Amino acid sequence: MTEMQVTPSFRLAYVPGVTPGKWARVWADRLPDVPLALVAVDAAEAEPTLRAGGADAGLVRLPVDRTGLSAIPLYTEVTVVVFPKDHWLAAAEEVAPGDLADEVVFHPLDDTLDWAELPGRPAFERPATTADAIELVAAGVGVLLVPQSLARLHHRRDLVFRPVTDAPQSQVALSWPEEQTTDLVEEFIGIVRGRTVNSSRGRGQTAAAAAPAKQPSGGGKAAGGRTGGKSAGGKPVPGRTGAKAAGGRAGGGRPRGGSGSASGGGSGAARRGRPKRKG
CATH class of the missing domain: 3.40.190.10 (Periplasmic binding protein-like II)
Structure with a gap:
């Protein structure tokens, strides 16, 4: 099997x-x-x-x-502080850790920043997740320090964030x-x-190496060549008369008589070989 x-x-x-x-x-x-x-x-x-x-x-x-x-x-990632839209920090372009001395700063259990000492005042209880901390920030209880991508992930219209200088980064x-x-x-x-x-x-x-190579353009013409003034497909090529003049028709046409061919009698031979039109 x-x-x-x-x-x-x-x-x-x-x-x-x-x-x-x-x-x-x-x-x-x-x-x-x-x-x-x-x-x-x-x-x-x-x-x-x-x-x-x-x-x-x-x-x-x-x-x-x-x-x-x-x-x-x-x-x-840049570390940012998240706070309500009407908070006084909204007037700043960036925030220093010392600016948060009087703020309650949440430290969720899933925090990804390695703080030697968290700035601000600690909350009575650590939120279980960053999402829980965001809800508390929206309620006006405190602020939150997170990597910028997490602030964007938990974006709310009533919250804004600003970059924090001299802060650990994720x-x-x-x-x-x-x-x-x-x-x-x-x-x-x-x-x-x-x-x-x-x-x-x-x-x-x-996979790239196994992909079939593309044929170069014009390859068929180079391979077939031209024989006796004809293209690879067998059609006459305009303006090419050298091969016919040198050896007659390619592929073994009927040979012409000696004197007629050399002295210009070929035109007469051509007339003799043409069938008469019936009346």
């Missing part, structure tokens, strides 16, 4: 705030035969998901434990199990690093 062939696929985990869409589109163009499955996970669950085999690779927030995991830093990385560095992982590494299909180390390069 023949075993069924399993269609390969690639599972990519990603944490809130990260938008893998642009890389997913490149993947679909480059490897249309390999489905890319996007797996949304909480920031705290990204590393356990990779270790448990729940995804082939993941877009995570650093730091991660590098024991058994590889990670390539991709970009660093770094996004591509991570995967070190022992599972497959061709598909290499392919995705090439995509996030901006490699072209020709410089990729994965299957995309193999």
Whole structure:
């Protein structure tokens, strides 16, 4: 009994705030035969998901434990403070941590910023999630410090945000199990690093190499050539009389008589060979 062939696929985990869409589109163009499955996970669950085999690779927030995991830093996000639209901070273009000394600053349990000391005044209780903290900010209870992508993810019309100077920043990385560095992982590494299909180390390069080469334009004419003043298709070529003058008709036409051909009697031979029209 023949075993069924399993269609390969690639599972990519990603944490809130990260938008893998642009890389997913490149993947679909480059490897249309390999489905890319996007797996949304909480920031705290990204590393356990990779270790448990729940995804082939993941877009995570650093730091991660590098024991058994590889990670390539991709970009660093700006830290912003989120507050109500009518808050006095709205007049500022950017905010310093010292400006928040009198503000209640929420520190959710899923916070991704590594603060040595959180500015402002602590809340009585830490919100469970960033989404919960956003609700409290909208209620006018305090403010929230988050990476800019999370502020955009939880955008509300009644809230605004401003960049914060001298604040820790969140770094996004591509991570995967070190022992599972497959061709598909290499392919995705090439995509996030901006490699072209020709410089990729994965299957995309193999697919490009296997594509049939295009025939050069005009190849048929060069291969067939011209014989006796005729094109490759056998049709006479206008203005080419040399071959006929030199050797008569190509392909063994009837040879002409000696003196008639040399002295101009060929025209007479042509008349003799023409049948008379019946009256």
